[in-house]
Amino acid sequence: MRPEILFPLFKPVTNLKGIGPRIAKLIERVAGPNVVDLIWHLPREIVDRSFSPGIKDAPAGRIVTLTVTVEKHVPSGHSRRPYRVRCSNASGKLTLIFFHAREDYLRRELPEGEERVISGTIEHYRNEVQMTHPDYILSPAEAASMPKVEPVYPLTAGLTLKTLGKAVRASLDILPDLPEWQDGAYLKQQKWPSWHDAVIAAHAPDAAAKLEPDEPARARLAFDELLANQLALALIRARMKRRPGRTIEGSGELRRRVQDALPFTLTNSQTQALDEIYQDMAEAGAMLRLLQGDVGSGKTVVALFAMLDAVECGGQAALMAPTEILARQHLATIEPLAEAGGIRIAILTGRDKGAARKKILAALQDGTIDIVVGTHALFQEAVEFKNLMMAVIDEQHRFGVHQRLDLAAKGKGIDVLVMTATPIPRTLLLTAYGDLESSRLTEKPAGRKPVDTRTVPAERLDEVVSAVARALEGPARIFWVCPLVEESEVIDLAAAEDRHRELKARFGDVVELVHGRMKGPQKDAAMARFAEGPARILVATTVIEVGVDIPEATIMVVEHAERFGLAQLHQLRGRIGRGGDKSTCLLIYTPPLTEAAKARLEILRETEDGFHIAEEDLRLRGGGELLGTRQSGLPEFRLADLAMHEELLAAARDDAKLILDRDPELKGARGAALRTLLYLFERDAAVVNLRSG
Ligand code: ADP
Ligand code: MG
Numbered sequence: 001m002r003p004e005i006l007f008p009l010f011k012p013v014t015n016l017k018g019i020g021p022r023i024a025k026l027i028e029r030v031a032g033p034n035v036v037d038l039i040w041h042l043p044r045e046i047v048d049r050s051f052s053p054g055i056k057d058a059p060a061g062r063i064v065t066l067t068v069t070v071e072k073h074v075p076s077g078h079s080r081r082p083y084r085v086r087c088s089n090a091s092g093k094l095t096l097i098f099f100h101a102r103e104d105y106l107r108r109e110l111p112e113g114e115e116r117v118i119s120g121t122i123e124h125y126r127n128e129v130q131m132t133h134p135d136y137i138l139s140p141a142e143a144a145s146m147p148k149v150e151p152v153y154p155l156t157a158g159l160t161l162k163t164l165g166k167a168v169r170a171s172l173d174i175l176p177d178l179p180e181w182q183d184g185a186y187l188k189q190q191k192w193p194s195w196h197d198a199v200i201a202a203h204a205p206d207a208a209a210k211l212e213p214d215e216p217a218r219a220r221l222a223f224d225e226l227l228a229n230q231l232a233l234a235l236i237r238a239r240m241k242r243r244p245g246r247t248i249e250g251s252g253e254l255r256r257r258v259q260d261a262l263p264f265t266l267t268n269s270q271t272q273a274l275d276e277i278y279q280d281m282a283e284a285g286a287m288l289r290l291l292q293g294d295v296g297s298g299k300t301v302v303a304l305f306a307m308l309d310a311v312e313c314g315g316q317a318a319l320m321a322p323t324e325i326l327a328r329q330h331l332a333t334i335e336p337l338a339e340a341g342g343i344r345i346a347i348l349t350g351r352d353k354g355a356a357r358k359k360i361l362a363a364l365q366d367g368t369i370d371i372v373v374g375t376h377a378l379f380q381e382a383v384e385f386k387n388l389m390m391a392v393i394d395e396q397h398r399f400g401v402h403q404r405l406d407l408a409a410k411g412k413g414i415d416v417l418v419m420t421a422t423p424i425p426r427t428l429l430l431t432a433y434g435d436l437e438s439s440r441l442t443e444k445p446a447g448r449k450p451v452d453t454r455t456v457p458a459e460r461l462d463e464v465v466s467a468v469a470r471a472l473e474g475p476a477r478i479f480w481v482c483p484l485v486e487e488s489e490v491i492d493l494a495a496a497e498d499r500h501r502e503l504k505a506r507f508g509d510v511v512e513l514v515h516g517r518m519k520g521p522q523k524d525a526a527m528a529r530f531a532e533g534p535a536r537i538l539v540a541t542t543v544i545e546v547g548v549d550i551p552e553a554t555i556m557v558v559e560h561a562e563r564f565g566l567a568q569l570h571q572l573r574g575r576i577g578r579g580g581d582k583s584t585c586l587l588i589y590t591p592p593l594t595e596a597a598k599a600r601l602e603i604l605r606e607t608e609d610g611f612h613i614a615e616e617d618l619r620l621r622g623g624g625e626l627l628g629t630r631q632s633g634l635p636e637f638r639l640a641d642l643a644m645h646e647e648l649l650a651a652a653r654d655d656a657k658l659i660l661d662r663d664p665e666l667k668g669a670r671g672a673a674l675r676t677l678l679y680l681f682e683r684d685a686a687v688v689n690l691r692s693g
Pocket of ligand 2: 299300
């Protein structure tokens with residue numbers, strides 16, 4: 001249960017004075033629905049009202065504060081024309097503009113012949129210097145009440161700074177004093193204020209420098225957020241570790257049999273990762289390990305070898321893939337090897353229905369299936385295992401591991417191996433998974449040739465088509481990717497269909513189309529025609545992005561490459577260069593390129609090292625952009641900026657570890673305060689874990 005002291009913060013903003021449902025909707029769009037969201041909505045800039053130039057020198061667009069004499073009201077006489085008030089001082093003339101004005105009100109605020117202090121944004125219109133709806137109209141006596149510096153918040157259409165500022169102030173008025181959860185000595189050393197004072201200070205910058213991420217108030221709040229993140233992850237992990245795990249140690253016999261059937265030898269990276277995995281499995285606690293490896297680095301085989309030990313110990317293993325296509329591909333890789341070892345293997349996806357499905361479910365329940373490959377249907381539905389010992393989760397480019405951690409925590413002491421194909425920078429790894437054990441496949445299987453990556457402007461598309469024509473004289477298969485941007489799926493799909501038609505007109509029936517709107521069997525059939533013939537060119541939306549393995553594919557054409565992220569392009573390129581032949585990646589772009597897009601394409605031309613690309617990706621997108629990572633499953637931060645607060649993140653990790661070493665149940669005084677911190681940052685699940693643990 002959320003501590004009572006936080007109740008006011010988790011009420012809708014309509015609870016604040018002066019905020020009705022209409023404004024609340026707008027606030028929800030920029031900040032969030034609750035009072036606490038306003039508190040986290042920190043200013044991005046400041047307005048300096050101390051600028052007071054002569055009227056003639058006042059630059060358009062600047063906020064200025066002027067002392068003027070009100071000369072004459074000019075009512076509009078027409079509701080669509082603005083009401084004007086002519087003012088002046090020794091330095092020139094200023095016209096104030098009001099739309100939908102109420103004359104009696106304006107005459108009261110701006111009496112003719114009197115002096116007023118006016119603050120607002122200068123506009124130049126025809127030969128006039130104007131100000132529309134000044135922010136402040138004050139008598140000289142009141143002028144001192146005007147703040148010299150005001151915070152500027154991110155806004156949305158229809159929401160003015162005045163309204164939002166008022167809402168934020170109303171939220172700060174009810175800001176509670178919370179018990180201190182940070183270590184006193186650390187606070188002192190960092191010269192950080194209390195949480196309450198930090199929030200107040202962060203909303204009251206008196207100079208631009210106060211907006212910097214290393215300012216005490218902002219740094220403290222960022223650290224609070226990072227600590228909540230690290231503590232929540234550490235709690236879930238501690239719970240996992242406490243699960244009564246099982247000791248899984250094979251004799252090596254199954255491994256030997258499968259090894260003999262393997263048409264290649266494992267790379268050093270694969271062997272080392274397996275050593276680490278076997279060691280985890282042999283320990284009494286339940287395993288949770290991450291296996292990171294670039295596309296094509298051979299993770300599937302590692303997963304298989306890990307699962308062999310579970311099977312040898314009399315258990316079952318499950319391999320979960322993010323898509324149907326991938327599940328089938330994993331099956332294709334694993335099945336012949338598994339059969340060589342005498343292992344019974346099956347596939348289960350949402351597409352298996354009726355009697356066939358019943359049969360598989362029964363076989364899983366009575367233990368006649370050793371290894372099952374499938375999609376998330378494997379875990380979501382009422383699938384019962386006789387004795388599931390190990391789950392391998394192939395995340396590919398998604399990092400949605402939080403739910404999986406929970407899922408594993410709910411489980412029956414199974415060992416979990418999570419595989420990701422996108423190498424994850426250290427900072428992101430830490431925030432997404434906490435201090436998780438991880439193995440990296442850093443080398444590619446022998447015999448792979450580097451991919452020749454080139455960028456081509458769209459106007460030279462015909463050259464690309466000619467290159468494809470030449471390649472078709474040999475054994476090459478060609479991927480042709482048209483981007484699918486979600487907002488306009490229909491239009492993008494039309495683009496892919498058009499390209500398919502054009503290429504078909506030129507090359508005939510060897511051109512195949514696959515896209516996300518296709519039904520499963522239809523998609524599989526198209527993929528199969530490409531993988532095994534007769535098709536040679538596959539026009540695709542990015543559905544091919546994840547893991548498809550076709551060794552004969554040696555050309556990858558990507559249209560509108562400038563629209564893709566670095567990681568995505570790297571993934572796409574990873575589809576080729578898997579066989580022995582030389583491969584080429586042609587990135588077609590439409591100028592003009594933004595600086596960021598230029599940099600992305602440049603990096604791709606320079607390197608194929610996925611870990612390097614991942615770090616560059618983080619650097620290029622910066623911390624702010626990472627907020628847009630919802631669909632990637634990465635946690636979002638509102639106060640911390642991963643690009644700026646890397647050191648704080650490391651400190652938060654160490655702190656979380658220390659806290660749980662001393663007080664694993666968060667029972668002491670600081671522990672209670674830390675529970676409040678977890679609720680404050682809505683890491684409720686971690687606390688629930690704690691109570692039921
Ligand atoms: P990913 O890491 O992208 O999942 P896969 O596991 O799909 O990579 O492996 C890509 C291809 O490389 C597969 O065809 C697989 O059989 C092959 N492969 C895996 N390990 C090796 C190895 N050590 N030597 C040669 N080929 C390998
Ligand atoms: Mg794979």
